[in-house]
Amino acid sequence: MTVKQALDLRDYIRDIPDFPKPGIVFKDITPLLADGSAFCTSVSELACHVPQDIDAIVGIESRGFLFGAGLAQQLCMGLVPVRKPGKLPADVHAIEYELEYGVDRLEIHRDALSEGHKVVIVDDLLATGGTVRATINLVQQLGAEVVACLFVVELLALGGRQRISEVPVHSLITYE
Amino acid sequence: MTVKQALDLRDYIRDIPDFPKPGIVFKDITPLLADGSAFCTSVSELACHVPQDIDAIVGIESRGFLFGAGLAQQLCMGLVPVRKPGKLPADVHAIEYELEYGVDRLEIHRDALSEGHKVVIVDDLLATGGTVRATINLVQQLGAEVVACLFVVELLALGGRQRISEVPVHSLITYE
Numbered sequence: 001m002t003v004k005q006a007l008d009l010r011d012y013i014r015d016i017p018d019f020p021k022p023g024i025v026f027k028d029i030t031p032l033l034a035d036g037s038a039f040c041t042s043v044s045e046l047a048c049h050v051p052q053d054i055d056a057i058v059g060i061e062s063r064g065f066l067f068g069a070g071l072a073q074q075l076c077m078g079l080v081p082v083r084k085p086g087k088l089p090a091d092v093h094a095i096e097y098e099l100e101y102g103v104d105r106l107e108i109h110r111d112a113l114s115e116g117h118k119v120v121i122v123d124d125l126l127a128t129g130g131t132v133r134a135t136i137n138l139v140q141q142l143g144a145e146v147v148a149c150l151f152v153v154e155l156l157a158l159g160g161r162q163r164i165s166e167v168p169v170h171s172l173i174t175y176e
Numbered sequence: 177m178t179v180k181q182a183l184d185l186r187d188y189i190r191d192i193p194d195f196p197k198p199g200i201v202f203k204d205i206t207p208l209l210a211d212g213s214a215f216c217t218s219v220s221e222l223a224c225h226v227p228q229d230i231d232a233i234v235g236i237e238s239r240g241f242l243f244g245a246g247l248a249q250q251l252c253m254g255l256v257p258v259r260k261p262g263k264l265p266a267d268v269h270a271i272e273y274e275l276e277y278g279v280d281r282l283e284i285h286r287d288a289l290s291e292g293h294k295v296v297i298v299d300d301l302l303a304t305g306g307t308v309r310a311t312i313n314l315v316q317q318l319g320a321e322v323v324a325c326l327f328v329v330e331l332l333a334l335g336g337r338q339r340i341s342e343v344p345v346h347s348l349i350t351y352e
Contacts, residue, residue, distance in 0.1 A: 073246035
């Protein structure tokens with residue numbers, strides 16, 4: 001299809017200055033989401049980096065749910081949500097991790113993954129890598145293995161990739 | 177496929193007593209998400225209720241993102257996120273709505289929809305209908321039309337359907 005070949009995902013990411021705080025330029029993925037061809041192309045491109053024989057996609061709340069669920073649908077695979085505190089209703093395993101100021105916490109259902117399961121983690125953005133590092137640890141603490149981490153956008157200058165260097169990382173769009 | 181015909185989505189919803197507070201029995205959709213066949217079946221069944229010629233899927237944060245994105249991928253359609261306050265980076269239109277105790281707020285990007293656009297709203301659960309009622313109003317205030325509201329689970333006793341009676345509603349699983 002000519003349309004897909006001509007489509008450059010970068011055209012669907014827009015810069016929003018001073019969000020979430022002054023001096024930060026936020027990479028807004030909503031134009032990509034809003035365009036059916038761009039969204040489906042992004043999911044299909046992510047799917048190319050999903051190894052055979054994995055057991056689940058792990059999606060990180062909230063924007064990781066968008067691409068994680070698209071990918072789960074594309075591959076007809078199960079999706080395991082990693083959520084903010086207090087959102088998952090059953091017994092959870094939790095991890096705390098440091099933010100620039102303060103501490104954040106992520107949770108996963110204890111029965112969501114078992115020893116030996118292989119998963120791929122999906123999020124929209126790789127920046128400093130704090131959230132995905134915590135998610136990898138969370139998955140590993142349940143005995144499962146992270147075989148790849150997939151992102152739509154990666155901000156190379158923030159060095160997130162170095163924090164998760166033991167796992168293959170694929171990003172569709174990178175910015176210096 | 178025999179597997180899909182034999183699959184009863186109800187088998188993938190589990191009751192969690194006393195969540196989020198004592199006396200409430202929470203319908204947990206994570207077993208459905210975790211099973212690739214069940215998730216894909218749910219998305220395909222939702223897709224059967226999407227009218228022709230709509231312009232976008234509107235997904236409500238956060239669990240609505242899971243099914244909304246699956247549906248967007250299935251139909252190769254754009255997805256417009258409706259989010260909690262302060263999450264969307266560009267200019268937003270907001271609506272406040274009453275909760276049992278207090279007030280909540282939802283936001284949509286002002287440029288996400290235009291006059292005459294037709295959309296389908298997707299969420300995981302129809303309970304009292306407060307969130308979807310607010311989302312319909314939000315979409316209508318941008319001049320767009322809601323042609324259907326789709327849910328995976330509906331709790332009939334809570335009367336949500338009556339609060340959005342002007343819009344066709346489809347739910348995959350209902351509980352009395």
